[in-house]
Amino acid sequence: MERLLVLVRHGQSEWNLKNLFTGWKDPDLTERGVAEARAAGGKLKDLKLTFDVAYTSALSRAQRTLALLLEELGQPDLETIRDEALNERDYGDLTGMNKDEAREKFGEEQVHVWRRSFDVPPPGGESLEMTAERVLPYYRSEILPRVIAGERVIVAAHGNSLRALIMDLEGLSPEEILKRELGTGAPIVYRLSDDGSIASVQDLKD
Numbered sequence: 001m002e003r004l005l006v007l008v009r010h011g012q013s014e015w016n017l018k019n020l021f022t023g024w025k026d027p028d029l030t031e032r033g034v035a036e037a038r039a040a041g042g043k044l045k046d047l048k049l050t051f052d053v054a055y056t057s058a059l060s061r062a063q064r065t066l067a068l069l070l071e072e073l074g075q076p077d078l079e080t081i082r083d084e085a086l087n088e089r090d091y092g093d094l095t096g097m098n099k100d101e102a103r104e105k106f107g108e109e110q111v112h113v114w115r116r117s118f119d120v121p122p123p124g125g126e127s128l129e130m131t132a133e134r135v136l137p138y139y140r141s142e143i144l145p146r147v148i149a150g151e152r153v154i155v156a157a158h159g160n161s162l163r164a165l166i167m168d169l170e171g172l173s174p175e176e177i178l179k180r181e182l183g184t185g186a187p188i189v190y191r192l193s194d195d196g197s198i199a200s201v202q203d204l205k206d
């Protein structure tokens with residue numbers, strides 16, 4: 001049995017391009033983001049992978065990435081389940097602020113702590129730990145049972161919602177996961193064992 005799980009971060013968004021904290025805001029993909037999404041589909045096609053079900057967040061940039069990828073893969077009508085449990089971490093009061101301007105205002109170190117510490121939330125927002133507290137129950141109850149049952153699953157989501165998932169999946173420490181940067185539109189191909197642990201992993205970033 002294959003037990004395929006592919007995770008992919010959305011392609012570049014308008015706010016990634018403008019270097020703004022995005023969180024739960026809903027900007028569209030840029031042209032580059034569209035190309036990255038298609039390229040991700042092309043990479044999966046080259047590996048001859050197909051899917052039985054797709055999961056994505058309630059945000060357009062992830063949904064559109066998934067749709068473009070599936071079109072490229074020749075599976076435009078694949079069953080797709082959208083849930084805000086997979087949304088990006090909520091950036092709270094930082095949402096919409098330029099990341100360089102935030103560093104000038106609050107200091108480099110403080111902004112780094114908000115962006116990359118495990119358990120310190122940005123003001124009014126979610127830490128990675130809080131993000132994991134909504135992503136992981138959803139993964140364990142909705143997604144993992146289907147993978148274990150042999151369905152081939154793709155998840156298109158966000159830098160920090162996927163980090164939360166990868167931390168658990170790969171058994172990484174808070175220090176290890178915070179160093180892990182996920183490329184836009186770079187699929188990670190996991191094959192799982194029947195207990196949900198990783199049998200193999202292939203990161204398709206170039």
Ligand SMILES: O=C(O)[C@H](O)COP(=O)(O)O
Nearest residue numbers: 020021022023088115159
């Ligand atoms: O929400 C955002 O701004 C980005 O998608 C991820 O931000 P980060 O690189 O600060 O984690």
